[in-house]
Amino acid sequence: MELHGSTALVTGANRGIGRHFAIELIDRGAKVYATARRPELVDVPGAIVLKLDITDEASVRAAADAAEDVNVLINNAASTVGGNLVTGDLSSIRATMDSSYYGTLHMIRAFAPVLAANGGGAILNVLSAVAWTTIDGNTAYGAAKSAEWGLTNGVRLELAAQGTLVSALVPGVTATETMREYAQEAGIQIRDGALNEPVDLVRLALDGLEAGDIEILDRFGLEAKATLAGPPQAFDLNRALR
Template identity: 40%
Template structure:
């Protein structure tokens, strides 16, 4: 388990709906400092928040932030992008760009900060996945989140001997600017982040942050036809 009291937290994608909540709620839980990173960092009007420029698809940017934030004890790998295109219609360059942000970027952040967390006592790495890690939606976004989930499972095994708690977070649609145009039921960002930090402090390895994530996880034992009944209709 990892306490937020006195922690130094780094949040990627801090300007977004979830990212902003991760910053604010870390402070509410007693964090001493929060590095709020984004491609275009903003002012936070709080001396405890240190805005840093970070592009998770740029190795030099990640290395620079890891050097500046060498006192970090908790990393929230939150930065991500969406893409609505179906797999067959998707431009492959767009798919590669999506994987750079949702898969290779978070992995690069984890690689850069693993020694930082180890040096500072272990701490925690929190990876933000999706319920779509477990349910294919016929697009590159769900494929990228499935890949990121698998990476987190490997990182958890590799970092456990170093004393680092690796937490995989799964959630459904959440009311953030990234999906503002989707007309679907959405959870509250503050509720999701509260559940995440509670899980981190309780020592959890995997957090199903809402009912959608619980449902998605429950489908993994189904047969392919049970999970995707549209296949039966198509045949």
């Protein structure tokens, strides 16, 4: 997938990895729609800013109507507030599944015809290594990302005929604002090199997309996928950070 000269839409572009996706795509010569539920928070020079709530079908449809030239869809936005499945707040668990699974599905269903009309293009879904492990304290997030992995594999099969590349980025812990806030609240001193730098992860992802890779894994993702050959394992976040 050639990104120079492409037109990309990035969800959750107001902060973290999503913002870095929008910036890097512009640097690579793409036209970029940078979207967020609160568009006033998007600060990406050169981007076209759109309001978008991926859990609201009307909002998704409006974005698809406004961005009819898109040929690269970056599904990055997701809620991480789920908590544990047995003891967590059920509304938070639903919100996590609603964003990672149904929100991503809303986007793909709305933009699949747009991508087809523009030559096929590509979809990149941002997953997590906990899709293949899970993590105590937020097993709901792991379950939602597991579901999104299944979704990604399914739509890849369905959209192959229209020439759409469907790829998954499966990263581990990354130095986002959310992760640093968690470490500070938990009193964890993060060791040097423990986290992915967002810009490095985004470059890895876009390099993989340009190469036509269907799964793009960082070191955490590689380790997590290797565990699938044996008994299920949990990801020890504290050990990874310290």
